[in-house]
Amino acid sequence: xxxxxxxxxxxxxxxxxxxxxxxxxxxxxxxxxxxxxxxxxxxxxxxxxxxxxxxxxxxxxxxxxxxxxxxxxxxxxxxxxxxxxxxxxxxxxxxxxxxxxxxxxxxxxxxxxxxxxxxxxxxxxxxxxxxxxxxxxxxxxxxxxxxxxxxxxxxxxxxxxxxxxxxxxxxxxxxxxxxxxxxxxxxxxxxxxxxxxxxxxxxxxxxxxxxxxxxxxxxxxxxxxxxxxxxxxxxxxxxxxxxxxxxxxxxxxxxxxxxxxxxxxxxxxxxxxxxxxxxxxxxxxxxxxxxxxxxxxxxxxxxxxxxxxxxxxxxxxxxxxxxxxxxxxxxxxxxxxxxxx
Ligand SMILES: [Fe+2]
Ligand SMILES: [Fe+2]
Numbered sequence: 001x002x003x004x005x006x007x008x009x010x011x012x013x014x015x016x017x018x019x020x021x022x023x024x025x026x027x028x029x030x031x032x033x034x035x036x037x038x039x040x041x042x043x044x045x046x047x048x049x050x051x052x053x054x055x056x057x058x059x060x061x062x063x064x065x066x067x068x069x070x071x072x073x074x075x076x077x078x079x080x081x082x083x084x085x086x087x088x089x090x091x092x093x094x095x096x097x098x099x100x101x102x103x104x105x106x107x108x109x110x111x112x113x114x115x116x117x118x119x120x121x122x123x124x125x126x127x128x129x130x131x132x133x134x135x136x137x138x139x140x141x142x143x144x145x146x147x148x149x150x151x152x153x154x155x156x157x158x159x160x161x162x163x164x165x166x167x168x169x170x171x172x173x174x175x176x177x178x179x180x181x182x183x184x185x186x187x188x189x190x191x192x193x194x195x196x197x198x199x200x201x202x203x204x205x206x207x208x209x210x211x212x213x214x215x216x217x218x219x220x221x222x223x224x225x226x227x228x229x230x231x232x233x234x235x236x237x238x239x240x241x242x243x244x245x246x247x248x249x250x251x252x253x254x255x256x257x258x259x260x261x262x263x264x265x266x267x268x269x270x271x272x273x274x275x276x277x278x279x280x281x282x283x284x285x286x287x288x289x290x291x292x293x294x295x296x297x298x299x300x301x302x303x304x305x306x307x308x309x310x311x312x313x314x315x316x317x318x319x320x321x322x323x324x325x326x327x328x329x330x331x332x333x334x335x336x337x338x339x340x341x
Contacts, residue, residue, distance in 0.1 A: 031225075035107075035222070043110075046118045050200050054199060062278060066275035066276070081112035088167065091167055111215075170238065185250055192287055192295065196285020244327035244332060245332045247315070255289075255296045
């Protein structure tokens with residue numbers, strides 16, 4: 001125990017910063033207060049969906065494994081989102097962020113937990129097993145998909161250490177650009193999936209998840225509006241690089257994983273496309289590769305419009321035909337990447 005000092009002075013010494021609790025409840029931006037209220041109003045429970053209408057046995061085993069694979073792909077991101085946002089949430093306390101902003105990050109953490117739970121429930125019902133990595137595949141395609149899933153899991157796992165180092169290193173304004181990229185992309189894909197799925201639990205879930213992602217996007221935009229007009233040149237250049245790095249990481253679920261960062265076997269894409277076509281024919285509306293590319297390009301253009309507004313250079317993304325500042329492989333250190341979800 002420390003030596004007692006209270007009887008030697010009237011007031012205690014200054015508390016070293018960053019101290020994790022601010023004891024201050026001020027909110028300057030009314031927008032985030034509204035988003036927080038919406039997050040409570042729009043809260044939902046995955047268990048309350050119309051599960052009684054969902055009969056996995058109405059699908060063939062190949063179809064079940066193909067649909068479960070898509071949810072597994074999603075869960076590589078969504079199962080890491082709760083700890084990722086929990087870390088950002090703690091940072092809002094350390095940084096003594098505005099009260100409602102702290103609450104907003106709490107809501108994102110909660111929402112992502114719901115999304116993860118949803119992935120888990122669908123996968124468990126489809127595969128009759130709590131883990132896509134451990135269950136016994138039922139078909140040849142299922143075997144190949146489990147191999148894919150193992151490689152996805154391996155690749156996704158490499159980013160947590162980098163993220164933990166990145167969070168204290170960058171200010172929240174820099175982190176927002178990465179988060180926003182993920183939220184824009186997520187809102188796009190879920191909207192599309194909700195329109196193209198036949199199964200009621202899926203359309204319901206995608207609508208709800210998409211609405212959550214829309215709020216997450218709004219949180220990022222509100223904070224950027226506050227912070228971006230005063231960004232330093234150094235922060236701007238980090239953001240440009242982060243966006244390029246984010247492009248390389250995120251497309252595994254939204255488009256197809258670029259080979260630069262994803263260490264995957266040669267037959268990976270072919271297997272994934274085969275499963276996606278099968279799932280699509282079974283009424284699970286995964287966009288076709290060209291549609292995914294178009295979506296992803298539009299999401300990037302939306303993000304570019306935001307960054308342009310704040311005069312922050314956007315990286316060139318030749319993969320989807322977007323010109324901008326050249327960011328080479330050498331500019332991006334895997335250890336510095338802020339993964340986005
Ligand atoms: Fe999510
Ligand atoms: Fe999100």
